[in-house]
Amino acid sequence: MFKTEVLVIGGGATGAGIARDLALRGAEVTLIEGSDFAFGASGRCHGMLHSGARYAVTDPISASECAIENKILKRIADFCIEDTGGFFIGLPNDDECYPDLFMSACRKAGVDAIEISVNEAFKEEPLLSENIVASIDVPDASIDPFMLVLGNIESARSAGSTALNYHLVRKFDVRESRIEKVYVENLRNGSIDEYRPEIVINATGAWANHIAALAGVSIDLTMDKGSMVVLGRRFTHRLINRLRKPSNGDIVVPNYSSSIIGTTSITVSSPTSTSVSEQEVDLLMREAAMMMPPINASRAIRAYAGIRPLVSRKGGDSREISRTFQLIDHSEKGIENLISVIGGKLTTYRLMAEKVSDIVCSRLGISASCRTSLEPLSIPYGEMHNKMIGRGSPTVEIQTHENNGELRRDEVVCSCEKIKRQEVEFWASHPDVRGLSDVMRRTRAGMGYCQSGLCVFNLLTMLIEYSDTDPLYLLTEYLKEREKGIKPVLLKGQIVEEIFKECLLNGVYHISDLAEALRNEENAEGRN
Numbered sequence: 385m386f387k388t389e390v391l392v393i394g395g396g397a398t399g400a401g402i403a404r405d406l407a408l409r410g411a412e413v414t415l416i417e418g419s420d421f422a423f424g425a426s427g428r429c430h431g432m433l434h435s436g437a438r439y440a441v442t443d444p445i446s447a448s449e450c451a452i453e454n455k456i457l458k459r460i461a462d463f464c465i466e467d468t469g470g471f472f473i474g475l476p477n478d479d480e481c482y483p484d485l486f487m488s489a490c491r492k493a494g495v496d497a498i499e500i501s502v503n504e505a506f507k508e509e510p511l512l513s514e515n516i517v518a519s520i521d522v523p524d525a526s527i528d529p530f531m532l533v534l535g536n537i538e539s540a541r542s543a544g545s546t547a548l549n550y551h552l553v554r555k556f557d558v559r560e561s562r563i564e565k566v567y568v569e570n571l572r573n574g575s576i577d578e579y580r581p582e583i584v585i586n587a588t589g590a591w592a593n594h595i596a597a598l599a600g601v602s603i604d605l606t607m608d609k610g611s612m613v614v615l616g617r618r619f620t621h622r623l624i625n626r627l628r629k630p631s632n633g634d635i636v637v638p639n640y641s642s643s644i645i646g647t648t649s650i651t652v653s654s655p656t657s658t659s660v661s662e663q664e665v666d667l668l669m670r671e672a673a674m675m676m677p678p679i680n681a682s683r684a685i686r687a688y689a690g691i692r693p694l695v696s697r698k699g700g701d702s703r704e705i706s707r708t709f710q711l712i713d714h715s716e717k718g719i720e721n722l723i724s725v726i727g728g729k730l731t732t733y734r735l736m737a738e739k740v741s742d743i744v745c746s747r748l749g750i751s752a753s754c755r756t757s758l759e760p761l762s763i764p765y766g767e768m769h770n771k772m773i774g775r776g777s778p779t780v781e782i783q784t785h786e787n788n789g790e791l792r793r794d795e796v797v798c799s800c801e802k803i804k805r806q807e808v809e810f811w812a813s814h815p816d817v818r819g820l821s822d823v824m825r826r827t828r829a830g831m832g833y834c835q836s837g838l839c840v841f842n843l844l845t846m847l848i849e850y851s852d853t854d855p856l857y858l859l860t861e862y863l864k865e866r867e868k869g870i871k872p873v874l875l876k877g878q879i880v881e882e883i884f885k886e887c888l889l890n891g892v893y894h895i896s897d898l899a900e901a902l903r904n905e906e907n908a909e910g911r912n
């Protein structure tokens with residue numbers, strides 16, 4: 385039985401931010417994540433650090449929150465932000481009144497928006513459509529959500545808290561209106577651990593209702609799927625947004641060596657409904673190509689989706705802190721030590737964490753105030769970290785001195801993303817890492833235009849030095865996961881790469897046959 389003052393469920397940006405904030409104020413915190421950190425919406429967003437401009441007209445409160453948090457995050461988390469800036473561009477058939485409305489709304493929300501001439505916009509970003517009729521410069525930026533979450537986890541741990549991934553909350557023991565015990569399954573070995581927390585925080589995003597149901601309460605939420613397409617190259621230095629009310633396919637985010645187009649909006653019934661249809665891919669590429677015509681002819685390398693929990697305003701038990709996110713104190717519905725936090729943005733995670741932590745600290749009698757806007761985040765792997773802008777740069781040299789240990793560590797093992805051996809080895813040996821997807825999330829190895837076709841065996845060789853798991857199992861699990869995102873974009877140029885990969889993996893190495901043999905062996909032994 386483990387005792388802890390606060391048990392935070394969910395290791396996305398919100399949960400990790402809460403763990404960090406509370407730990408810095410001196411609370412005893414344990415964070416539990418059922419999969420890998422940033423597995424949910426945090427790792428499935430565009431990676432846009434909003435300036436607030438996108439919401440200025442339609443959601444001014446959210447816009448001013450983003451404007452403030454944008455500045456704070458650029459200060460405390462610069463290691464995972466590429467400060468690209470952004471353009472909002474208008475096209476001929478867009479509402480002519482919108483630019484004025486937009487500028488005035490940005491002024492009110494505190495967003496630094498500057499109108500620039502169309503010629504100036506072209507000079508800066510030559511691949512924009514020749515048809516643009518208006519352009520506005522805003523301080524949007526590109527952010528690496530995996531590194532942001534890991535930076536918060538690292539900071540929380542340095543301040544004394546415990547953060548466990550691959551630990552799934554299974555059950556609550558509720559007595560006299562309190563969660564007395566939380567049963568957590570350790571997915572690494574199948575054991576069940578018991579925790580006795582004073583306060584439980586539900587920061588599970590789209591899974592929030594599942595957790596609430598374990599305590600016998602409910603949250604009135606709608607799950608909204610947004611799909612995105614990754615293109616194999618960068619078109620612009622800046623983020624490009626369409627100068628109109630937020631809609632489908634109106635954002636292009638430069639992300640390391642690739643570009644992410646977003647997004648769609650479809651109501652779904654489960655937090656795991658993240659498959660993307662070919663129609664969504666078509667829609668996204670068509671709309672984005674209106675802003676940047678070369679997108680039409682470019683290769684889509686994968687598609688993915690995230691689920692945003694939208695809270696209904698009618699929910700009687702919610703305590704609305706803002707229109708953009710909600711804190712729900714379940715004591716009003718009979719569970720006195722459970723607080724849920726829903727909605728918001730990756731950009732505003734720190735603010736959400738501050739509001740939750742204020743409530744928790746007042747209940748625990750902790751008077752320390754929030755320090756998260758002042759103290760820089762810990763860099764997840766210290767000196768090892770390449771500034772994101774350095775990655776994918778042609779200046780990284782490939783070392784071939786196989787016998788020299790030091791030089792070999794500088795060898796590039798994923799050539800699409802220019803990821804070095806030392807980076808992969810660092811994470812492969814890290815206790816948080818279980819499989820190849822975990823290595824990929826932390827390094828970007830395998831995320832580039834070959835989609836791991838060329839580097840997967842390099843990565844596997846490094847991981848198995850530190851893992852007891854069968855290499856074939858690690859490989860097939862990883863390929864299964866990657867396949868999900870590749871299928872919807874096969875006809876958008878990725879098919880050639882996939883045929884090549886198929887020949888390599890199954891024609892040369894017979895991976896499918898070996899995997900089937902492994903499955904048969906496991907069945908014969910009575911496993912799974």
Ligand SMILES: Cc1cc2nc3c(=O)[nH]c(=O)nc-3n(C[C@H](O)[C@H](O)[C@H](O)COP(=O)(O)OP(=O)(O)OC[C@H]3O[C@@H](n4cnc5c(N)ncnc54)[C@H](O)[C@@H]3O)c2cc1C
Nearest residue numbers: 394396397398418424425426429430432553589610730731
């Ligand atoms: C399509 C899309 C695009 C977006 N783009 C942007 C953007 O560009 N910029 C921006 O600022 N915001 C963006 N957002 C919003 C942003 O992604 C979210 O607001 C934010 O990531 C939510 O983080 P979270 O920690 O609350 O939830 P999540 O990241 O979903 O974390 C919840 C975690 O809880 C874990 N969990 C669930 N059940 C259990 C359990 N039983 N036990 C233990 N753990 C459990 C899950 O595994 C998950 O990791 C986007 C959202 C979507 C859907």
